[in-house]
Amino acid sequence: YILGKNEYKLEETPDEWKEILEMENEAIEEMLTFVGKGLLSGIIRIDGKIMAVTFGEFAKTNSKGTVIVHVEKADDRVRGLYQAINNEFCKHLPEATVYLNREEDMGLENLRNTKLSYRPINLSMKYRASFK
Numbered sequence: 001y002i003l004g005k006n007e008y009k010l011e012e013t014p015d016e017w018k019e020i021l022e023m024e025n026e027a028i029e030e031m032l033t034f035v036g037k038g039l040l041s042g043i044i045r046i047d048g049k050i051m052a053v054t055f056g057e058f059a060k061t062n063s064k065g066t067v068i069v070h071v072e073k074a075d076d077r078v079r080g081l082y083q084a085i086n087n088e089f090c091k092h093l094p095e096a097t098v099y100l101n102r103e104e105d106m107g108l109e110n111l112r113n114t115k116l117s118y119r120p121i122n123l124s125m126k127y128r129a130s131f132k
Contacts, residue, residue: 028071031055040067042089044074044081051075052085064096069103082114 035041035055044052052074059066069089074081090100102115 042085044085051078052081054085054089064094066099066101067093067097068101
């Protein structure tokens with residue numbers, strides 16, 4: 001786990017986050033099997049240690065016009081690291097890339113504000129469903 005301002009040791013992780021973090025780690029591990037096979041990726045190392053990672057893919061197989069960013073993780077104890085991984089990832093995309101889909105903000109205000117700061121051309125409607 002990349003730890004942030006409210007740094008927890010694994011055994012101190014709040015129970016309500018443990019399952020979510022475990023599922024997230026499993027999904028990222030599965031994604032890693034596609035590096036070099038169509039998955040776009042980037043890392044930032046500081047003193048040899050990976051401090052930020054990002055993964056994405058082209059939205060359509062035969063088009064480089066839109067990239068979907070699935071994962072972006074950084075140690076938020078390093079100021080500006082999230083912005084740096086995003087900037088570097090974008091700088092290395094093909095010239096044909098016009099759009100970047102930053103995906104879901106999960107209702108987190110700081111993530112939503114960050115996404116809005118990139119001046120999106122479109123925001124998808126959000127819906128909630130409950131099953132009876």
